[in-house]
Amino acid sequence: MRLHSIPFFVLLFSIAFCYYSEYDYGGGGYGGGDYDSPYAHLSGEGGSPNCAPECNCPANYPSAMYCDNLKLKTIPPVPKGIQYLYLQNNLIESIDDDAFKNVTDLKWLILDRNQLTNAKIKKNAFSPLKELQKLYISYNNLTELVGPLPKTMDDLRATNNKISKITPNILEGLENLTVVHLQHNALKEDSISGAFKGLKSLVYLDLSYNEMSKLPKGIPPSVSMLYFDNNKISNVPDEYFQGFKALQYLRLSHNKLADSGVPGNAFNVSTLLELDLSFNSLGSIPAVNEGLENYYLQVNNIQKFSVSSFCKAIGPLDYSKIRHLRLDGNNITRADLPQEMHNCLRVANDIEL
Numbered sequence: 502m503r504l505h506s507i508p509f510f511v512l513l514f515s516i517a518f519c520y521y522s523e524y525d526y527g528g529g530g531y532g533g534g535d536y537d538s539p540y541a542h543l544s545g546e547g548g549s550p551n552c553a554p555e556c557n558c559p560a561n562y563p564s565a566m567y568c569d570n571l572k573l574k575t576i577p578p579v580p581k582g583i584q585y586l587y588l589q590n591n592l593i594e595s596i597d598d599d600a601f602k603n604v605t606d607l608k609w610l611i612l613d614r615n616q617l618t619n620a621k622i623k624k625n626a627f628s629p630l631k632e633l634q635k636l637y638i639s640y641n642n643l644t645e646l647v648g649p650l651p652k653t654m655d656d657l658r659a660t661n662n663k664i665s666k667i668t669p670n671i672l673e674g675l676e677n678l679t680v681v682h683l684q685h686n687a688l689k690e691d692s693i694s695g696a697f698k699g700l701k702s703l704v705y706l707d708l709s710y711n712e713m714s715k716l717p718k719g720i721p722p723s724v725s726m727l728y729f730d731n732n733k734i735s736n737v738p739d740e741y742f743q744g745f746k747a748l749q750y751l752r753l754s755h756n757k758l759a760d761s762g763v764p765g766n767a768f769n770v771s772t773l774l775e776l777d778l779s780f781n782s783l784g785s786i787p788a789v790n791e792g793l794e795n796y797y798l799q800v801n802n803i804q805k806f807s808v809s810s811f812c813k814a815i816g817p818l819d820y821s822k823i824r825h826l827r828l829d830g831n832n833i834t835r836a837d838l839p840q841e842m843h844n845c846l847r848v849a850n851d852i853e854l
């Protein structure tokens with residue numbers, strides 16, 4: 502059963518990945534996902550006469566300057582009026598204090614795939630940027646999160662660095678920060694504790710592929726998408742997830758969860774729609790709320806299908822809303838499924854064994 506399920510699993514997972522992944526490097530430049538120029542409100546008055554010669558300032562998007570894929574070692578001069586600055590895929594190692602002094606109203610700064618280290622980013626490099634909303638600084642050589650950043654920030658992405666430290670308070674007061682991507686770094690739970698405190702608009706937090714052995718403290722209760730997959734988490738503190746009031750998507754796959762580290766109602770959270778506990782060492786199915794729709798438990802050590810994990814009571818209105826359940830890569834066969842299951846999992850159209 503285990504071997505059989507692998508190709509399908511790979512397929513399914515890549516679909517899931519595409520679905521979640523908002524990130525698209527496709528082509529850099531003008532096209533492709535998040536790098537699209539927000540030109541809707543811009544009028545075409547001719548390109549900036551002061552465009553850095555190596556860069557491209559298109560006439561119809563006069564507040565954007567594209568300097569991607571140019572092997573640049575330093576940040577070129579940025580003329581006044583630029584609000585969207587694309588510097589991804591270069592060899593930039595340093596940022597000077599006056600790099601952005603012309604563009605205090607810069608809104609987007611894209612620095613992905615460069616060679617930046619914290620030591621060569623000057624202390625006040627980002628301080629002229631009073632209106633910055635998006636900073637993308639993934640695939641660099643950072644060991645600490647950069648900052649302080651302005652209160653206008655809404656989207657911060659610093660994946661695939663070697664970040665092991667977030668200075669406490671560096672994100673303080675970023676009341677509009679909604680999205681934070683920190684996956685593929687070297688964060689431990691202690692380096693995070695308190696870092697996100699007070700981010701009252703935070704909705705999306707990705708801490709997958711880090712080095713946490715415990716769930717961190719101080720994650721804002723506003724988060725709806727919370728990703729901890731590929732860490733070394735072995736237990737869930739009592740009531741930990743009950744503290745979140747809007748949590749809908751929770752991923753904890755590829756951790757070290759076993760039954761002993763999962764209190765009875767650890768994952769029984771009424772707002773949850775999707776829960777991924779695949780690739781752990783669970784021996785039984787953790788109880789979940791009736792409202793859960795997608796439940797991923799593949800590749801654990803589950804021996805028994807317990808209806809009570811889904812329904813404590815069964816009635817006309819009491820049934821599990823699970824639509825998709827994955828149990829493949831466990832020790833359960835069709836014959837192990839109890840008949841009463843159908844009264845509880847009434848809308849499940851896909852149970853994989």
Ligand SMILES: *[C@@H]1O[C@H](CO)[C@@H](O)[C@H](O)[C@H]1NC(C)=O
Pocket residue numbers: 551577578579580581599600601602603
């Ligand atoms: C500021 O802009 C002017 C032209 O608009 C340019 O000559 C100068 O190099 C820029 N300075 C920086 C630090 O980008």
Ligand SMILES: *[C@@H]1O[C@H](CO)[C@@H](O)[C@H](O)[C@H]1NC(C)=O
Pocket residue numbers: 594616617618641642
């Ligand atoms: C950044 O890290 C890469 C890979 O670890 C390394 O090859 C490169 O020399 C580093 N660059 C800097 C500027 O430290």
Ligand SMILES: *[C@@H]1O[C@H](CO)[C@@H](O)[C@H](O)[C@H]1NC(C)=O
Pocket residue numbers: 652653654676677
């Ligand atoms: C936060 O966003 C709101 C709504 O877009 C805006 O009115 C407010 O000025 C922003 N706050 C900061 C500090 O930028």
Ligand SMILES: *[C@@H]1O[C@H](CO)[C@@H](O)[C@H](O)[C@H]1NC(C)=O
Pocket residue numbers: 766769788789790791809810811812813814
């Ligand atoms: C989940 O918790 C609710 C109370 O919040 C409880 O009524 C329900 O029986 C629990 N579900 C399971 C499957 O334990």
Ligand SMILES: *[C@@H]1O[C@H](CO)[C@@H](O)[C@H](O)[C@H]1NC(C)=O
Pocket residue numbers: 804832
């Ligand atoms: C799988 O379950 C069967 C009983 O249903 C049991 O005999 C067997 O030892 C289990 N295998 C593993 C690897 O746990």
